[in-house]
Amino acid sequence: MEDLATAAIEAALKAGASFADVRIENTTTTIIEISDGISKRSMASRLKGAGIRAFIEGAWAFAQTTNLTAAGMRTTGESVAKMALATREKVADKFEIDGPTFQDHFKYKVKKPFRSISIDEKMSLVKMIDDQSRDFDKRIASTRSVYGDMHTELYIANSLGTNVYVENSIPRLISAPTAKDGTNRQRTFKSIGNRGGYEVMDSDAAQNIGNDAAELVIELLSSVAAKGGSYDVVMDPILNGVMTHEAFGHAAEADNWPSHSTVLEDKVGKEVGPEYLSITDDPTMDGKRGSFEYDWEGTKTKKRTLVKDGIFTELLHSLETASRLDMEPNGAARSQSFMSAPLPRMSNTFMEPRDWDVDELIQDTKNGILLCSYNYGYTQTAKGQFMFQASHGYIIENGEKGQMVRDVSLAGNILEILSKVDAIAKDFELDAGSCGKGGQAVPTMAGGPHARIIDVPVGGM
Amino acid sequence: MNEILLDIGTKAIKLAEKMGADQAEVYVAKSRAYEIEAENNAIKGASEQIDAGIGIRTVIGKKIGFAYVTTQDTSDIEEAITDSLNLAKASFEDPDFVTLPSSVGSYQKAKGIFNKEVDELSSDEAAILLIRTIDATKEKLEGKDYAIESAIHSSSSSSAIVNSLGIEMTESKTSISLYSYPVIKEGEDQTASYEYQISRNLNDINPEHIGMKAAELALGFLRPKIIESGEMPVIFAPLGASAVLGRGFAGAVNAEEVQMGRSYITDAFGESIASETLEIIDDGTIPGGLGTRTFDAEGYRTQRTPIIESGVLKNLLHNSYTSNKDRVDNTGNAARPSYSGLPSISTSNFIVTPGKGNLDDFIAEMDKGVVCRNTGDRPNMITGELSAMILEGYYVENGEIQHPLKNTLIGINMKDLLKRVSQVGSDSRTTFSMITPSFVIESANITSG
Numbered sequence: 001m002e003d004l005a006t007a008a009i010e011a012a013l014k015a016g017a018s019f020a021d022v023r024i025e026n027t028t029t030t031i032i033e034i035s036d037g038i039s040k041r042s043m044a045s046r047l048k049g050a051g052i053r054a055f056i057e058g059a060w061a062f063a064q065t066t067n068l069t070a071a072g073m074r075t076t077g078e079s080v081a082k083m084a085l086a087t088r089e090k091v092a093d094k095f096e097i098d099g100p101t102f103q104d105h106f107k108y109k110v111k112k113p114f115r116s117i118s119i120d121e122k123m124s125l126v127k128m129i130d131d132q133s134r135d136f137d138k139r140i141a142s143t144r145s146v147y148g149d150m151h152t153e154l155y156i157a158n159s160l161g162t163n164v165y166v167e168n169s170i171p172r173l174i175s176a177p178t179a180k181d182g183t184n185r186q187r188t189f190k191s192i193g194n195r196g197g198y199e200v201m202d203s204d205a206a207q208n209i210g211n212d213a214a215e216l217v218i219e220l221l222s223s224v225a226a227k228g229g230s231y232d233v234v235m236d237p238i239l240n241g242v243m244t245h246e247a248f249g250h251a252a253e254a255d256n257w258p259s260h261s262t263v264l265e266d267k268v269g270k271e272v273g274p275e276y277l278s279i280t281d282d283p284t285m286d287g288k289r290g291s292f293e294y295d296w297e298g299t300k301t302k303k304r305t306l307v308k309d310g311i312f313t314e315l316l317h318s319l320e321t322a323s324r325l326d327m328e329p330n331g332a333a334r335s336q337s338f339m340s341a342p343l344p345r346m347s348n349t350f351m352e353p354r355d356w357d358v359d360e361l362i363q364d365t366k367n368g369i370l371l372c373s374y375n376y377g378y379t380q381t382a383k384g385q386f387m388f389q390a391s392h393g394y395i396i397e398n399g400e401k402g403q404m405v406r407d408v409s410l411a412g413n414i415l416e417i418l419s420k421v422d423a424i425a426k427d428f429e430l431d432a433g434s435c436g437k438g439g440q441a442v443p444t445m446a447g448g449p450h451a452r453i454i455d456v457p458v459g460g461m
Numbered sequence: 462m463n464e465i466l467l468d469i470g471t472k473a474i475k476l477a478e479k480m481g482a483d484q485a486e487v488y489v490a491k492s493r494a495y496e497i498e499a500e501n502n503a504i505k506g507a508s509e510q511i512d513a514g515i516g517i518r519t520v521i522g523k524k525i526g527f528a529y530v531t532t533q534d535t536s537d538i539e540e541a542i543t544d545s546l547n548l549a550k551a552s553f554e555d556p557d558f559v560t561l562p563s564s565v566g567s568y569q570k571a572k573g574i575f576n577k578e579v580d581e582l583s584s585d586e587a588a589i590l591l592i593r594t595i596d597a598t599k600e601k602l603e604g605k606d607y608a609i610e611s612a613i614h615s616s617s618s619s620s621a622i623v624n625s626l627g628i629e630m631t632e633s634k635t636s637i638s639l640y641s642y643p644v645i646k647e648g649e650d651q652t653a654s655y656e657y658q659i660s661r662n663l664n665d666i667n668p669e670h671i672g673m674k675a676a677e678l679a680l681g682f683l684r685p686k687i688i689e690s691g692e693m694p695v696i697f698a699p700l701g702a703s704a705v706l707g708r709g710f711a712g713a714v715n716a717e718e719v720q721m722g723r724s725y726i727t728d729a730f731g732e733s734i735a736s737e738t739l740e741i742i743d744d745g746t747i748p749g750g751l752g753t754r755t756f757d758a759e760g761y762r763t764q765r766t767p768i769i770e771s772g773v774l775k776n777l778l779h780n781s782y783t784s785n786k787d788r789v790d791n792t793g794n795a796a797r798p799s800y801s802g803l804p805s806i807s808t809s810n811f812i813v814t815p816g817k818g819n820l821d822d823f824i825a826e827m828d829k830g831v832v833c834r835n836t837g838d839r840p841n842m843i844t845g846e847l848s849a850m851i852l853e854g855y856y857v858e859n860g861e862i863q864h865p866l867k868n869t870l871i872g873i874n875m876k877d878l879l880k881r882v883s884q885v886g887s888d889s890r891t892t893f894s895m896i897t898p899s900f901v902i903e904s905a906n907i908t909s910g
Contacts, residue, residue, distance in 0.1 A: 034553065034843075035721065036721075037553065038553035038554070038555045038556070038557075039524065039525065039554075039555060040555070041527070041554040041803055042525065042527065042548035042551065042552045043526075043527045043528065043529075043548065043802075043803065044526075044527075044528040044529075044541075044544035044545070044547075044548060044550065045528060045529045045530065045801065046528075046529075046530045046531070046537065046540070046541070047530075047531050047798045048530065048531055048532055048537070049531055049532070055545055056648070058505070059504075059505070060505060060506030060507075060508060061506060061507050061509075062506065062507075062508035062509075063508065063510070064510055064511065064512070065511070066513065066514075066531055079509075080509075080720075082506075083507050083509065083584070084506075084507075086507070086584060086585075087497075087504060087505075087506060087507050087588075090503070090588060090592075091503060091504060091505065092501070092502065092503030092504075092820040093501065093503065106903040118551075119547055119548060119551040120551050123551045123553070127553065141721070141722050142722050144721075144722050148599065159539060178721075178722060178723060178843060180722065185722065185727075185843050185844065186843065186844065187723065187841070187842075187843045188504045225846055225872075228690060228870065228906055228908030229690065229908060229910070230871055230908075230910040256652060257646075258501060259500040259608060259610055260501060260608035260644055260646075261608065261610065261644050261653070262652050279591070284608065326706060338512060339512065339531075341508065345464065376839075378837045380653065380852065382642075382644040382651065382652075382653035383651065383652050383653050383682070384651065384850050385850070385852065387838070387850035387870075389838075389848065405513055406841075406844075407841050407844075407846055408848075409838070409848035409849075409850065409870055409872075411850045411868045411869065411870050412868055413867060413868060428591070451512075455910070456910070457687075457868050457869075457870065457909060457910035458870075458908065459848035459849075459850075459870030459872045459908050459909050460848070460870075460872045460908055461846055461848070461872045461873065461874060
């Protein structure tokens with residue numbers, strides 16, 4: 001692969017680019033979906049190709065090719081450089097790309113490689129968890145169970161001298177049953193996603209996910225829609241992760257600085273929340289879905305302390321943003337595949353635990369709502385507006401968990417919400433997710449401890 | 462080009478059958494997409510994506526497998542066929558699967574979906590359109606502190622679908638989209654908005670309109686406020702209407718979701734589900750539409766399908782699997798993400814029939830209520846409950862916009878929303894998911910704080 005990358009980079013430089021980089025990817029995936037005991041999707045894919053970028057004086061160009069021959073790489077390298085040169089005269093901000101270089105050959109070791117497991121065995125696992133849901137209760141109306149695995153081999157090289165080979169292996173298991181009682185129908189979604197081989201499926205959480213999802217969806221049959229209004233909200237670790245991801249993480253992605261599209265632009269080094277609040281994005285955690293050793297530009301990753309004791313301390317960088325803002329690169333550039341150029345992205349993002357006991361936190365909440373897990377969330381960083389939806393929750397009355405509620409939406413402003421965090425618990429949990437930005441999805445995790453935010457608007461029916 | 466794709470498809474079908482498939486279907490596609498991006502008021506970069514791949518669905522008895530690869534090399538295709546067959550063999554039978562579709566009836570050739578000007582758009586011409594958009598935005602924002610993000614995206618693609626039952630279809634399409642996204646700062650306040658157009662034809666794109674409109678909208682969202690919560694009417698501008706209906710309702714008339722009991726209209730087929738003011742059709746035959754095609758993603762002919770007429774649910778959207786299962790006609794709504802997925806179900810051109818009046822008229826007639834220009838939310842598809850943040854919107858009193866909104870949510874069940882539609886406008890526009898005018902609902906629960 002090194003020869004192919006060199007061919008593209010040399011062709012780009014020869015054509016006039018000042019910087020060029022290449023990602024050559026070979027990814028295989030399997031997806032198995034079973035609904036009501038029947039195979040609905042049995043799917044395999046292979047992504048094989050190269051993404052090439054060229055740069056000159058502030059002008060970028062990107063192209064992809066699946067012609068993985070030296071001649072194919074040269075042709076694409078040259079044409080992408082020409083595209084950058086054609087753009088150069090129209091660019092307003094001139095800058096250069098610089099950064100540390102890395103050479104490594106990283107083999108990711110797993111106990112049970114996906115390819116060593118037969119399709120039949122994977123199929124049986126999905127059938128087993130699908131049956132768990134179906135057999136759980138007669139009110140289970142339909143089931144959907146999905147297994148996915150993805151193994152990636154990625155080679156990254158650039159004209160500064162980086163050349164890095166990395167591997168990744170991430171499995172996923174999802175159970176999404178629906179329940180019916182008369183005309184009352186409910187649905188839920190549970191997922192397991194860690195980094196590793198097929199051995200991740202041996203965990204108790206994975207082996208019982210069908211039961212756990214079924215139990216939750218049956219409980220949801222007794223839920224009601226929340227009444228709208230302002231509440232003191234206790235977030236569970238999963239929802240806290242979503243809040244941290246949507247209401248802060250995205251706004252800390254450094255590509256928002258050159259484009260002036262984050263409300264945090266003037267807040268670097270300043271207070272953005274209470275002094276007991278710290279937020280971390282850490283791709284170096286062992287066995288986590290959002291972890292990786294080198295980013296998609298070949299920069300070694302490290303733990304990023306986004307907020308330390310209430311002060312906004314670090315951004316999520318690509319080589320470009322670190323060069324332009326004159327900061328240290330921290331390996332946050334990621335692509336969905338070779339078909340897209342890398343962007344600054346989150347990895348495993350979480351609020352750091354503090355000292356509240358979870359039970360005491362709920363007892364301390366006189367009239368509020370405990371919100372758990374999530375359906376989805378989104379944000380517009382330029383405006384600072386975000387929203388996310390908890391999958392379910394419980395009304396808290398006089399410090400006691402009461403009536404179950406479902407699909408609770410919460411809207412807020414990035415600059416206002418963190419100062420409303422008034423209590424942070426000492427527990428900790430991360431949940432698997434996928435984050436979308438610029439049409440690219442990447443695997444992430446988010447979480448933290450239970451935490452309380454006071455006086456926030458919650459949508460009602 | 463299209464002959465080459467058909468040839469690849471035909472050969473792959475023969476190979477799949479030889480290797481043991483009872484039936485096989487191949488989706489082969491090749492596309493070229495070109496994009497120029499601008500940030501902070503100036504062009505920043507360009508990209509060209511040439512994507513060619515193949516997806517193979519194989520059937521053994523009532524067992525189905527699928528595999529795709531991002532190349533069209535013979536050895537990769539052979540590997541994909543092998544994978545697809547192995548997956549089919551290992552699958553659990555689907556008793557409701559009858560057959561892949563065959564070619565029935567006459568196909569109505571899609572008009573206006575391939576535009577030579579878009580196909581041949583040069584990088585210089587694209588850059589000029591983008592610069593005109595940015596300039597138009599700048600002009601409206603003179604004297605303000607702003608940063609404009611903007612991009613132009615054009616694509617030209619060809620696909621071929623071949624199956625064992627004689628379907629051999631191929632078609633080429635173009636599309637172009639252009640947007641402007643200005644961010645404005647004023648003191649401590651910062652806001653942003655956007656405008657875009659998307660079409661199959663270059664002539665439909667008006668950079669000056671996009672640029673000016675984006676700037677006007679952004680200026681209108683400065684100094685947002687919260688309001689007192691309560692029940693009040695809501696005007697959905699076309700983008701908001703498209704979010705609520707294009708995502709929130711189109712998904713509910715997807716026959717697969719209905720069959721699985723995952724749609725809030727499961728028990729409502731053939732009944733009155735909406736206000737008589739609301740009429741919705743799915744029409745894959747209109748000239749130049751974004752969803753216009755001669756055939757769907759399984760090669761089946763496309764058609765015009767009434768969805769809601771006089772408030773009554775008339776049809777669901779079907780592909781070959783769901784129509785065979787329900788023993789009804791296939792509406793030709795199979796959809797897939799190019800070669801990289803199995804067919805699901807989606808709208809073609811999902812159209813709200815225009816009525817009378819426009820957004821401004823509805824605001825002028827409103828005593829007290831809110832306007833939702835856009836939202837990023839979707840309902841719980843099984844209960845129909847929608848809790849949507851007004852991503853861009855205004856508070857209206859006495860027929861006039863009082864101020865933009867922040868931290869404000871609309872709460873309503875989709876089943877009530879459909880019944881409470883009191884007025885449908887004539888200001889239709891094409892969005893990424895449908896063609897719709899503004900519409901008004903009598904009341905919803907508004908929470909703000």
